[in-house]
Amino acid sequence: MALDVTKTHVLHEWKYGKPMIACRYEPQGRFLFSSSEDYSLQRWNAESGEKIAWEAHDSWVRDFAFLPDGETVISAGCDDRIIFWPTAAEKPEPKVEVAAHKGWVRCVDVNGDGSLIASGGNDRLVKLWSPDGKLVKELAGHERDVYSVFFHPDGRFLLSGDLDGKVHQWEVATGKLARTFEAKDLHSYNGGQGVHYGGIRDITLSADKKTLAMTGLHKASNPLGAVNEPLNYLFDWESGKEVRKQPADGIKGIGTNIDFLSDGTELVASGGSGGGYLLFFKAGEEKHFHNLKLKDTVRGMSVHPDGLRVATTHYDGHIRISKMTEKAA
Amino acid sequence: MKARYACGSSEHLMARRQFLGTLAGGAVVGGLGALTNPAVAGQIQSNQMRVVVLYLAGGVSQLESWDPKPKTDTGGPFRAIPTSVPGVHISELLPKTATHMDKLALVRSINTKNNDHGKGSYQMQYGRSQMPGTEYPHLGAVCARALERADNPLPGHIRVPGGSRGSDAAYLGPQYASVGMNGKPPANSERAGSLTEAADKLRNDFRRQANDRFSLQRRTASTDLYTQSYEQALQLMERREVFDVTKESEADMDRYGRFDLGQHCLMARRLLENGIPFVQVQHSNYDTHNENFNFHFEQLGEFDQAFSTLVGDLHDRGMLETTLVVVMSEFGRTPKINARYGRDHWGSAWSVCLGGAKIQPGAVIGKTNENGTKVIDREVEHGDLFHTYLSAVGLDSGGAFDIGGREQPMADPSHAPITELLT
Numbered sequence: 122m123a124l125d126v127t128k129t130h131v132l133h134e135w136k137y138g139k140p141m142i143a144c145r146y147e148p149q150g151r152f153l154f155s156s157s158e159d160y161s162l163q164r165w166n167a168e169s170g171e172k173i174a175w176e177a178h179d180s181w182v183r184d185f186a187f188l189p190d191g192e193t194v195i196s197a198g199c200d201d202r203i204i205f206w207p208t209a210a211e212k213p214e215p216k217v218e219v220a221a222h223k224g225w226v227r228c229v230d231v232n233g234d235g236s237l238i239a240s241g242g243n244d245r246l247v248k249l250w251s252p253d254g255k256l257v258k259e260l261a262g263h264e265r266d267v268y269s270v271f272f273h274p275d276g277r278f279l280l281s282g283d284l285d286g287k288v289h290q291w292e293v294a295t296g297k298l299a300r301t302f303e304a305k306d307l308h309s310y311n312g313g314q315g316v317h318y319g320g321i322r323d324i325t326l327s328a329d330k331k332t333l334a335m336t337g338l339h340k341a342s343n344p345l346g347a348v349n350e351p352l353n354y355l356f357d358w359e360s361g362k363e364v365r366k367q368p369a370d371g372i373k374g375i376g377t378n379i380d381f382l383s384d385g386t387e388l389v390a391s392g393g394s395g396g397g398y399l400l401f402f403k404a405g406e407e408k409h410f411h412n413l414k415l416k417d418t419v420r421g422m423s424v425h426p427d428g429l430r431v432a433t434t435h436y437d438g439h440i441r442i443s444k445m446t447e448k449a450a
Numbered sequence: 451m452k453a454r455y456a457c458g459s460s461e462h463l464m465a466r467r468q469f470l471g472t473l474a475g476g477a478v479v480g481g482l483g484a485l486t487n488p489a490v491a492g493q494i495q496s497n498q499m500r501v502v503v504l505y506l507a508g509g510v511s512q513l514e515s516w517d518p519k520p521k522t523d524t525g526g527p528f529r530a531i532p533t534s535v536p537g538v539h540i541s542e543l544l545p546k547t548a549t550h551m552d553k554l555a556l557v558r559s560i561n562t563k564n565n566d567h568g569k570g571s572y573q574m575q576y577g578r579s580q581m582p583g584t585e586y587p588h589l590g591a592v593c594a595r596a597l598e599r600a601d602n603p604l605p606g607h608i609r610v611p612g613g614s615r616g617s618d619a620a621y622l623g624p625q626y627a628s629v630g631m632n633g634k635p636p637a638n639s640e641r642a643g644s645l646t647e648a649a650d651k652l653r654n655d656f657r658r659q660a661n662d663r664f665s666l667q668r669r670t671a672s673t674d675l676y677t678q679s680y681e682q683a684l685q686l687m688e689r690r691e692v693f694d695v696t697k698e699s700e701a702d703m704d705r706y707g708r709f710d711l712g713q714h715c716l717m718a719r720r721l722l723e724n725g726i727p728f729v730q731v732q733h734s735n736y737d738t739h740n741e742n743f744n745f746h747f748e749q750l751g752e753f754d755q756a757f758s759t760l761v762g763d764l765h766d767r768g769m770l771e772t773t774l775v776v777v778m779s780e781f782g783r784t785p786k787i788n789a790r791y792g793r794d795h796w797g798s799a800w801s802v803c804l805g806g807a808k809i810q811p812g813a814v815i816g817k818t819n820e821n822g823t824k825v826i827d828r829e830v831e832h833g834d835l836f837h838t839y840l841s842a843v844g845l846d847s848g849g850a851f852d853i854g855g856r857e858q859p860m861a862d863p864s865h866a867p868i869t870e871l872l873t
Binding site: 158159179199224266313318347436 | 508521523526528529710733734735738739741745747788789790792
């Protein structure tokens with residue numbers, strides 16, 4: 122069946138039973154990996170929903186990435202570590218463990234040929250690692266926590282986004298900062314509450330490599346009380362200029378993940394005090410043209426390699442698999 | 451309202467039960483020779499007790515600070531770390547404070563039975579539950595009154611930050627109400643350039659004459675407040691630099707942190723060194739219903755640097771034996787993590803940190819269960835803590851103030867100090 126996001130519907134609800142955090146499909150599409158507040162990781166059979174779970178880190182896991190062949194999954198923990206696991210092993214045991222950052226490792230990504238792994242953390246650093254866990258480069262320049270990392274598909278550049286709403290573009294070979302995209306509205310400082318809030322929660326690039334997209338939140342009138350709305354920023358990759366902002370007016374939440382679908386649609390997951398949503402935008406428009414409200418707030422999202430299924434993690438202990446096609450008869 | 455509080459005369463400085471009687475006998479270890487600034491050392495009397503409160507507004511999470519429960523269903527992502535007291539662990543968000551735990555103590559078994567900001571704030575700062583129509587003095591007012599020294603003209607109850615006079619002294623009278631400071635001398639505290647010293651003295655003498663005459667027949671709390679405010683303003687003008695944190699060294703500003711709380715804690719050290727008996731520093735905000743972990747990472751990072759530096763300095767300067775340090779909030783936060791990675795209000799099982807003066811270093815009082823949802827040992831309330839603070843600075847917390855011939859208990863008589871926490 123062909124992609125038709127306006128017909129998106131929940132196909133499966135898979136119960137784990139503990140509040141879920143992050144998820145990521147394995148590149149071959151066989152498995153979905155997820156994490157939860159009980160400090161475990163789960164591996165779900167992408168078709169049947171059968172799962173195994175194992176205790177992995179000394180803390181929560183906030184992100185996953187895979188080597189290109191899909192046989193190694195990398196988990197980013199709030200216990201300073203990234204751990205490399207055999208994807209399909211009956212009982213996964215760590216292949217490589219790396220004390221990657223001082224404090225949380227918030228994000229991880231792998232470049233196109235699998236030769237480099239990038240991680241970002243609360244120590245405000247971005248680090249590059251070899252597949253055997255050796256430090257290749259340390260990139261300093263963020264002034265607040267690093268929330269997201271993303272390798273440009275051509276492998277020449279790495280992008281890293283921080284709490285300040287800045288996305289640094291690094292030249293991978295030299296480690297030099299090439300330029301910075303400023304998504305100012307994705308950060309705010311609330312003087313009354315004394316807190317910085319927002320951040321670049323996720324980064325992606327359109328399939329034609331012309332549009333850089335990122336998501337987060339704005340209108341944070343009460344950060345401590347979760348009063349805020351999702352916001353995307355789009356930049357023209359070539360010129361570096363801001364193309365447009367895409368608010369999701371009236372929806373209380375945070376854009377947690379963003380991805381481009383095969384027809385160019387931007388898919389954004391939003392979770393927060395207003396509940397959980399899948400939001401669908403056209404890159405040329407400011408407002409979302411469709412949304413699907415989910416049963417519970419969303420904390421993470423991943424699109425299946427088939428481009429038709431999307432998994433979301435939820436506080437209520439469920440994984441929800443939504444299909445972006447018409448329902449089967 | 452007719453003035454019914456203590457008039458400040460020598461007869462009224464002591465209540466009938468002589469609650470201050472124990473103060474002079476309080477164990478005070480000298481160590482003042484360790485002060486780096488001899489001029490400051492000279493101002494600090496060896497038997498003067500002081501109190502500094504760090505108030506973490508909104509309700510700091512006990513699980514992300516003093517009572518971590520890692521790897522439980524309520525534990526959250528932060529780990530526990532060892533401290534300088536063997537066997538005592540606190541959150542990894544407080545690595546610098548952890549090195550000072552041998553100078554501090556924890557109470558991990560507070561149950562204030564309240565989840566309301568206003569009520570909790572009153573409980574913890576006034577030592578009682580709020581009752582309609584009844585006013586009690588703030589801990590700072592009690593300390594300002596009970597620990598005041600006749601030879602120090604500065605206000606005894608300072609709030610940082612702040613910019614106005616509080617109305618928090620109840621029957622003790624406005625001279626013990628809090629004065630807000632922001633790390634710089636009070637606005638307009640310099641004598642106007644066009645006014646000579648002689649002319650200024652003349653006009654103040656005239657004001658006093660007029661006030662005295664008026665007070666003979668028409669003295670009220672309000673007129674006393676006006677009079678007190680003028681007199682205190684004059685004293686502030688004379689010693690305005692005491693309130694100017696920029697007089698501290700650049701190195702100290704760096705050590706405390708170039709952010710509000712850092713500079714406010716440095717200000718607190720300066721005020722304590724100048725003999726002010728009670729300083730309260732507020733850090734805002736910990737009311738983290740949303741993204742509790744991100745915000746505690748941010749806020750406690752500042753707190754850890756500023757607080758640990760303050761504790762270290764008080765210790766190094768020989769002041770910790772005479773300075774009670776308290777870290778409090780209006781309540782803790784729910785063990786249960788909500789859908790937005792937040793924690794909500796929780797007064798049923800939470801913690802405070804305190805130290806110095808007569809607090810037993812390294813003590814841990816009370817216990818919560820495995821995932822922190824309830825107190826399982828030595829439950830205490832705000833009233834017990836209030837008694838303990840007063841006892842720690844050598845006061846008989848069971849004593850009373852004589853207010854116009856009426857005895858007013860210093861602390862809630864239905865509670866008592868946590869004696870095992872005191873040396």
